[in-house]
Amino acid sequence: MSLTDEAIAEIHRLIQAGKLKPGAKLPPEQQLAAELNISRGSMREAVKALSVARVLDVRRGDGTYVTSLAPSVLLEGLGVAVELMHGKTVLELTEVRRLFEPVATGLAATRVSAEGLAEIRGHLDAMIEAGDDIESLVRHDAAFHRSVVAATGNEALTTLLEGISGRTLRARVWRGMVEASSAHRTVAEHEAIYSALADGDAALAQAAALLHVGTSERWLRRMHEAGT
Amino acid sequence: MSLTDEAIAEIHRLIQAGKLKPGAKLPPEQQLAAELNISRGSMREAVKALSVARVLDVRRGDGTYVTSLAPSVLLEGLGVAVELMHGKTVLELTEVRRLFEPVATGLAATRVSAEGLAEIRGHLDAMIEAGDDIESLVRHDAAFHRSVVAATGNEALTTLLEGISGRTLRARVWRGMVEASSAHRTVAEHEAIYSALADGDAALAQAAALLHVGTSERWLRRMHEAGT
DNA sequence: ACCGCGGCAAACGTCAGATGTATGTTTAGG
DNA sequence: CCTAAACATACATCTGACGTTTGCCGCGGT
Numbered sequence: 001m002s003l004t005d006e007a008i009a010e011i012h013r014l015i016q017a018g019k020l021k022p023g024a025k026l027p028p029e030q031q032l033a034a035e036l037n038i039s040r041g042s043m044r045e046a047v048k049a050l051s052v053a054r055v056l057d058v059r060r061g062d063g064t065y066v067t068s069l070a071p072s073v074l075l076e077g078l079g080v081a082v083e084l085m086h087g088k089t090v091l092e093l094t095e096v097r098r099l100f101e102p103v104a105t106g107l108a109a110t111r112v113s114a115e116g117l118a119e120i121r122g123h124l125d126a127m128i129e130a131g132d133d134i135e136s137l138v139r140h141d142a143a144f145h146r147s148v149v150a151a152t153g154n155e156a157l158t159t160l161l162e163g164i165s166g167r168t169l170r171a172r173v174w175r176g177m178v179e180a181s182s183a184h185r186t187v188a189e190h191e192a193i194y195s196a197l198a199d200g201d202a203a204l205a206q207a208a209a210l211l212h213v214g215t216s217e218r219w220l221r222r223m224h225e226a227g228t
Numbered sequence: 229m230s231l232t233d234e235a236i237a238e239i240h241r242l243i244q245a246g247k248l249k250p251g252a253k254l255p256p257e258q259q260l261a262a263e264l265n266i267s268r269g270s271m272r273e274a275v276k277a278l279s280v281a282r283v284l285d286v287r288r289g290d291g292t293y294v295t296s297l298a299p300s301v302l303l304e305g306l307g308v309a310v311e312l313m314h315g316k317t318v319l320e321l322t323e324v325r326r327l328f329e330p331v332a333t334g335l336a337a338t339r340v341s342a343e344g345l346a347e348i349r350g351h352l353d354a355m356i357e358a359g360d361d362i363e364s365l366v367r368h369d370a371a372f373h374r375s376v377v378a379a380t381g382n383e384a385l386t387t388l389l390e391g392i393s394g395r396t397l398r399a400r401v402w403r404g405m406v407e408a409s410s411a412h413r414t415v416a417e418h419e420a421i422y423s424a425l426a427d428g429d430a431a432l433a434q435a436a437a438l439l440h441v442g443t444s445e446r447w448l449r450r451m452h453e454a455g456t
Numbered sequence: 457a458c459c460g461c462g463g464c465a466a467a468c469g470t471c472a473g474a475t476g477t478a479t480g481t482t483t484a485g486g
Numbered sequence: 487c488c489t490a491a492a493c494a495t496a497c498a499t500c501t502g503a504c505g506t507t508t509g510c511c512g513c514g515g516t
Contacts, residue, residue: 002469004276015312028496039471041269044497045276048232052277053305055312060497061479071317074309077281081302084243084283085384089299092384099331099385107327156313156320157327164388168244230498256467267500272468288468289508 003038007046010036015055015066026056026064053077071156078163090169091224094217097164101213104149104157106206109197112151117198120147124194127187134178138171144190148197148209173216176223189215231266235274238264243283243294254284254292281305299384306391318397319452322445325392329441332377332385334434337425340379345426348375352422355415362406366399372418376425376437401444404451414443 001009014020026032033043047064050056054073057065067073082093112120123144130136145165150158177183189212196205229237242248254260261271275292278284282301285293295301313321340348351372358364373393378386405411417440424433 004469008280012308012312030496041272041472042470044269045273048273049277049280052236053280053309055309058497059479061477061495063479063496069312069314069317071313071320074312075306077309078303078306080240081281081283081305084240084297084302085299086297089297089384092299092382095382096385096388099335100328103327103331154320154323156317157324160324160392232498258467269501270499286468287508289466289506291467291508 002042003036004042004045004049007036007038007043008049011046011050011056015069020066022066022069024066026066028063072159075156075159075163078160079166082163082166083168087224091217091221093164093166093169094213094220097161098210098213098217100164101145101149101161102206102209104152104161105193105197105209106202108148108151109200109202109205111153112197112200116147116151120144120151120194120197123147124187124190127190132178132183134171134174137178137183138167138174141174141190142167142170148193151197169220172223173219176219186212186215230270231264232270232273232277235264235266235271236277239274239278239284243297248294250294250297252294254294256291300387303384303387303391306388307394310391310394311396316452319445319449321392321394321397322441322448325389326438326441326445328392329373329377329389330434330437332380332389333421333425333437334430336376336379337428337430337433339381340425340428344375344379348372348379348422348425351375352415352418355418360406360411362399362402365406365411366395366402369402369418370395370398376421379425397448401447404447414440417443 011020011026020026027035029040029043029047033040036043047056047058051058051064054067054076055069057067059065085093123140126140127137127144130140142162142165146158146162149161152158174183177186189208192208193205193212196208239248239254248254255263257268257271257275261268264271275284275286279286279292282295282304283297285295287293310321351368354368355365355372358368370390370393374386374390377389380386402411405414417436420436421433421440424436
């Protein structure tokens with residue numbers, strides 16, 4: 001294992017062992033490098049890797065800090081990884097979403113607050129307003145589903161599903177939907193999800209979410225078969 | 229955005245656009261750095277970050293290659309991230325597992341093959357043999373659940389759940405179980421999951437998995453409350 | 457014809473030193 | 487008391503050099 005990798009592992013250990021708590025400030029590069037007996041360049045590579053992974057937060061001119069280590073932060077990289085997947089893998093991911101999102105939506109129905117419900121309604125209305133504006137449609141679609149899952153109060157769950165769904169993927173589906181002018185049906189599906197949530201009906205919410213995700217999945221599968 | 233970040237984004241784009249396919253070899257560091265008009269050091273930081281994220285595979289003395297980009301590879305980093313979480317977040321993750329693993333287990337019941345079933349049975353037997361050997365117990369427990377989910381044939385799903393469950397988390401739970409000598413009950417729960425899978429009964433498999441994960445979660449919650 | 461060994465070249469790994477630039481703090485002045 | 491300039495700190499980047507590993511090719515022996 002390279003010296004840089006060892007440095008990464010060492011910092012990882014320090015955090016896991018609680019020697020470096022969330023928000024803590026690390027020593028300057030020079031000192032840190034000296035302590036591990038490696039050059040500043042190697043240390044920088046280690047810090048860079050951890051910073052890209054959202055474990056460390058480097059502030060130029062100030063210093064390097066441990067992030068909050070909150071799930072929403074650490075799982076952020078998931079979305080980036082998902083964007084690199086392609087082909088058959090995309091269908092696997094949509095299956096994952098089809099399995100998980102309904103469960104999460106069902107749970108949300110039992111926990112959603114009045115404020116959460118209002119936020120969800122807001123994004124739904126925005127989608128209706130959006131018309132054929134794909135960009136706006138995609139944005140509020142993502143926000144809609146995010147709000148729904150966030151209503152469970154589970155941050156890890158929210159970020160996880162958000163990452164799996166993926167911006168690129170969602171955009172691709174919507175584009176196809178609009179071109180086939182079946183977007184209105186999708187909006188209606190969102191409407192059904194909202195109603196079930198408003199009623200606090202977990203089973204219905206779950207079913208509505210399953211139906212909705214199924215629509216997207218069918219689309220992607222057809223596109224995949226056409227492209228193969 | 230720093231030059232290194234731009235370099236990371238650029239490589240990311242090249243892969244996403246298909247200019248760099250899985251397994252492709254990248255130009256040498258010097259040339260790459262020259263093309264992007266940055267120093268070799270900055271380029272190395274970019275490559276290091278992507279290599280830690282399992283997007284690139286650097287082979288000393290040979291060159292740098294794009295990995296297979298398979299979900300099992302790209303989602304590997306998830307486990308590392310999970311290991312850094314702590315406190316309340318751990319409970320969130322167990323809730324995620326409680327929600328998802330039953331669904332995956334249910335799906336597995338409809339797809340599991342004879343070979344898959346044999347593998348699962350093997351790990352179950354190994355757990356029974358293990359007795360109070362915690363290390364062996366943990367290893368085969370992890371392998372058991374991995375085999376079950378892998379029976380769905382969905383690699384992304386498998387790696388995702390594997391990452392969420394996390395080595396550390398599972399080990400901690402088992403240690404507590406053995407000390408409270410209620411390990412036999414947990415083994416019985418595994419037995420129930422296996423039986424449902426063998427019968428191809430999705431609903432029963434799902435219920436058994438839920439029951440099992442619930443046991444672990446209750447343990448963790450109790451430990452968390454005791455420690456607070 | 458096949459196998460094994462040595463050497464060469466390419467490429468990554470590491471180090472050292474120097475300079476640029478953003479940030480937070482301190483201090484002098486109003 | 488507040489503001490703005492000066493300063494120290496720390497990260498960002500570049501340059502050049504040297505070590506180490508790996509893959510490959512050719513040589514020679516069997």
